[in-house]
Amino acid sequence: MAWPRRARLFAVPEPSTSGRCGCGGVRFELTEPVHEAGYCHCTRCQRRTGTAASAQARIDGTTFRLLAGEDLVTGWRHPDGGFEKCFCRVCGSHLFSRNPDDPAQMSVRMGAFDGDPGVRPTFRAFVDYAAPWEPIPDDGLERFTERKARS
Ligand SMILES: [Zn+2]
Numbered sequence: 302m303a304w305p306r307r308a309r310l311f312a313v314p315e316p317s318t319s320g321r322c323g324c325g326g327v328r329f330e331l332t333e334p335v336h337e338a339g340y341c342h343c344t345r346c347q348r349r350t351g352t353a354a355s356a357q358a359r360i361d362g363t364t365f366r367l368l369a370g371e372d373l374v375t376g377w378r379h380p381d382g383g384f385e386k387c388f389c390r391v392c393g394s395h396l397f398s399r400n401p402d403d404p405a406q407m408s409v410r411m412g413a414f415d416g417d418p419g420v421r422p423t424f425r426a427f428v429d430y431a432a433p434w435e436p437i438p439d440d441g442l443e444r445f446t447e448r449k450a451r452s
């Protein structure tokens with residue numbers, strides 16, 4: 302039988318499904334917890350983050366709700382294609398990305414969540430483009446030379 306939620310002996314924190322930018326102008330939530338996450342080592346992520354890799358959660362875009370700041374969200378679309386990279390134009394926080402041709406395909410930047418989204422990165426994509434100044438850690442995560450196909 303299924304125990305009612307409040308009957309649990311140990312409190313298990315609910316995964317965070319909400320997030321925001323640094324200035325708080327943009328807020329969002331997901332209607333479902335996240336199930337997949339990974340690191341992206343592509344050069345676009347290096348440029349936009351100023352770091353070696355970007356941790357992001359893959360989500361079903363239909364579960365995404367923008368709660369505030371629609372006018373602040375700016376998208377960067379690389380001339381060579383790829384997902385639109387959305388950030389707050391006030392504070393510069395990168396928040397999520399989306400496939401312009403398929404709204405169901407989105408990713409949320411892990412650092413944008415308010416709390417622990419529960420999921421952990423399980424793969425590294427675009428490792429052929431990894432920054433030479435930061436070796437990829439020998440962490441056993443599955444590696445992909447280019448993008449990892451969406452399941
Ligand atoms: Zn902001």
Ligand SMILES: [Zn+2]
Binds near residue numbers: 341346347
């Ligand atoms: Zn990337």
